[in-house]
Amino acid sequence: MRDRLPPLFSLQAFEAAARLGNFSRAAGELHLTPGAISRQVRQLEDWCGQTLFERVGNQMRLTVEGRELLARLGGPLAALHEAVYPEPEEAHTTLQIATLGSLARAWLLPRLHGFIAAAPTVRLIVQTDYALVRPPPRVALVALRHGRPEDGGEILFGDRLLAVAAPALARQLGRDATRWPAARMLSHVTGDAPLWLAAAGTTTAPAGPAFNDAAVTLDAAEAGLGVAVTRLSLALPRLRAGTLVQAHELLMPSPRANLLVIREDAATLPVVKRFATWLREEARQTSADLKAWEPA
Known part of the structure; x- marks a missing residue:
């Protein structure tokens, strides 16, 4: 044979x-x-x-x-x-980034200018969607996800859970989470708020507006609609700017992490390797920033 x-x-x-x-x-x-x-x-x-x-x-x-x-x-x-299927030259200089809108707005976009400056010939396509779409073979695509480490992918940095609110509302409601009215507690429908609320000692279920996007939930908190339990990595730019404040002293580890997912047959593409290296360095700095926010 x-x-x-x-x-x-x-x-x-x-x-x-x-x-x-x-x-x-x-x-x-x-x-x-x-x-x-x-x-x-x-x-x-x-x-x-x-x-x-x-x-x-x-x-x-x-x-x-x-x-x-x-x-x-x-x-x-x-x-x-x-x-x-010979690949055109453009395929090697175009990088697709699949991620969530909240992660893109709060973390990726404020840092992306550094990669653009270091790799000016690379064209970036940022796709924000909740669906996990599997690309064709050898397409230069990376995914940034927020999920449990056992779901797969490389852990870029862990996260913390905390409650945030607009400064005026935080003063009005006080620091005791057990006294917050249910109607002034916002919900992110896929978040881990129940874990934080249990740790804070409250059994009150949020009855305020609910959102399917973590960034929009923070927009609502910033507008004074209520208290939001969120991830520190998303809230940190607004906390630094003062448009949101920490509404309660509890800051606890999140069961989810921020993950880098790369398909095996794309991992050796030069543009993917270059972006992943840059991404890991940014993640190391983020880990230090999150740690610095924790109380001594």
Whole structure:
């Protein structure tokens, strides 16, 4: 059989399943069903006369032969993809950044001038959306997310939870969270306010306006609509400017962190590596800034 090659699609299905360690994730990447991935892998096993995956409990693991084949396939498949889909020069100088609007406004945009000055030939596209869209292979895209570390991604910096309000409202309501009227407590629908409220000793459920965006929640607090429990990294510019003040002394670690997510096949692109290096340096400075806000 050495004078013929196995079907290319079977090789692609095997490489994706082996690289991602999961038939379902491979199916998502190739826009197939897990069953289709399984059939392609079985076809390749029949062609090679080798067992490439073995079932261990509910998981599929590579055999020795499977690991050896994966090591040999990566380079040739990448070269074939580049030969069939040559990338224009612009693809290497355009960087897409997928993130949340709140993270972009409070953290990324105020710092982005530094990267633009250091890399003036790179065109940036900032996409703010809640949906996690998987890009095509080898697209220069990075994602900045706020989530639990176990969700995946590189931790750039941790965060803290605190309550903030406009200065006049903070003076009016006082520092005792258990006495704050429910109607003057704002909600970010996907935030971690219940953790902070429990730690502050209040059982009052917020009954003020609710928002699905953390930055808009802070806009509402700044407008005097109520107290908002938020992340220190988002509130810090407004706290420094004095448009918001800390409404209660409790400052507690957040269970979520700010994460950098890069698709494996884009991690070696020069523009992605350059941006990631810059991003990590900015994150180190942010960690120091957040720590400096904590009481001695």
